[in-house]
Every structure is written in structure tokens, then in C-alpha cells.
Amino acid sequence: MRSDSSSLKRKTRNSDNDGFFERVYVIASMIPRGRVTSYGAIARYLGSGRSARMVGWAMNNSHSQPGFIPAHRVVNRNGMLTGRHHFGTPNLMKELLENEGAIIEENIIRNFREIFWDPADGLK
DNA sequence: GGTGTGACAATGG
DNA sequence: GCCATTGCCACAC
Numbered sequence: 001m002r003s004d005s006s007s008l009k010r011k012t013r014n015s016d017n018d019g020f021f022e023r024v025y026v027i028a029s030m031i032p033r034g035r036v037t038s039y040g041a042i043a044r045y046l047g048s049g050r051s052a053r054m055v056g057w058a059m060n061n062s063h064s065q066p067g068f069i070p071a072h073r074v075v076n077r078n079g080m081l082t083g084r085h086h087f088g089t090p091n092l093m094k095e096l097l098e099n100e101g102a103i104i105e106e107n108i109i110r111n112f113r114e115i116f117w118d119p120a121d122g123l124k
Numbered sequence: 125g126g127t128g129t130g131a132c133a134a135t136g137g
Numbered sequence: 138g139c140c141a142t143t144g145c146c147a148c149a150c
Contacts, residue, residue, distance in 0.1 A: 020147055039132055043146090049133085051146045056131035061148090076132060083131030129149080136142080 020046065024058035025065055027119045031073045034100040035117035036109060038077045045119040052077075060086060072096040079112030 027042045039055040048054070055074070062069035072093040076082045084093040084107060094104050103110040 040134095043132080048146065050144075052132040053130050053145070054132090054147050057129080057148075059131060071131080074131080077134095078132095081131090086131060127150090130147105132145090134142105134144080137140090 020048075020051070020054055021058040021061060024055050025062060025067070025069055028059070028062070028069045028071060028074055029067065030119065031070055031117055034102070035115050036073045036075055036079075036097065036102060036112065037117045037119065038075060038079075040077050041118055042074070056083060059083060073100075073117075075109060075112070079109040079116075081107045081109070 023046050024042060027037075027045065031037055039052040040049065042055045043049055043052040059069065059071040059074060062071055071083060072081075072087065074083070081093050081097070081104065084090045087093050094107065097104055097109065102115055109115070
């Protein structure tokens with residue numbers, strides 16, 4: 001086959017998945033119940049430790065994903081529920097985490113370090 | 125193809 | 138030790 005390099009470019013046609021976002025969805029889906037992780041941890045696992053913002057943005061697009069993405073289990077490095085406003089109701093994220101055993105106060109996970117889950121640890 | 129964005133993270137004062 | 142600013146990288150327009 002004549003090195004038809006165009007076959008490599010067909011990824012750009014579908015923005016729904018394929019690329020960085022899909023990886024984020026996979027990792028987010030792998031988060032065990034009762035555990036939480038941070039955007040930076042996921043980004044770092046993907047090899048782009050500084051693309052943590054993209055992880056959060058991917059979550060925003062998670063609404064287009066067929067499966068359910070436990071975005072409520074993903075918080076920032078401070079353990080703060082920064083993305084709660086993107087849920088149906090701001091309290092939903094808190095309720096979900098509390099339902100899984102997380103201790104949340106002032107929109108901040110108190111036992112964040114206790115239930116913190118690293119993607120590399122889950123694949124281990 | 126360039127600009128803007130964005131649910132963060134790291135660094136500096 | 139806390140607040141402000143910069144960097145960052147991939148996607149959408």
C-alpha cells in the first residue's frame with residue numbers, strides 16, 4: 001500500500017471522541033466508587049501533566065458521551081468541587097460524593113486525601 | 125489557520 | 138501562608 005498518509009488524518013473528522021477527550025472519559029469511567037481523583041492526576045497519566053484544564057473541559061463535553069461519566073468523582077487538586085455548577089443541580093455533585101462515603105464540607109472534600117485515587121494505581 | 129477558551133496547576137510576591 | 142499572575146495544551150469557532 002502506498003503510504004496513504006491521509007488515513008491518519010481521518011481522526012479530525014469526528015470531534016465527539018478520538019483523541020485526548022476519549023482518554024479522559026476512559027479514565028474517569030475507571031474511577032472506583034467512593035474514590036475521587038484530580039484533573040491533574042488524569043492529565044499527568046495521559047502524559048500531559050499540564051493539560052489539566054483540558055480534562056475539565058472534556059468533562060464538559062462528557063454530556064455528549066453515550067455512557068455515564070462519573071464527573072462528580074473528579075475534582076481539582078485542592079479537593080474542591082469546582083465543577084458542581086455544571087451538573088443539573090449544584091448540590092448533585094455533593095450528594096453523589098457524600099453518598100459514596102466522601103466527607104464534603106464547604107464544597108471541599110475533607111477526606112480528599114483518604115479517598116484520592118490515582119489512575120496509575122487503578123491500572124496497577 | 126489563527127484566536128479564544130477553559131470544571132487546573134505551578135510559581136511568585 | 139495566602140492571594141495574584143502566568144503557563145499550558147488540546148479543542149471549538
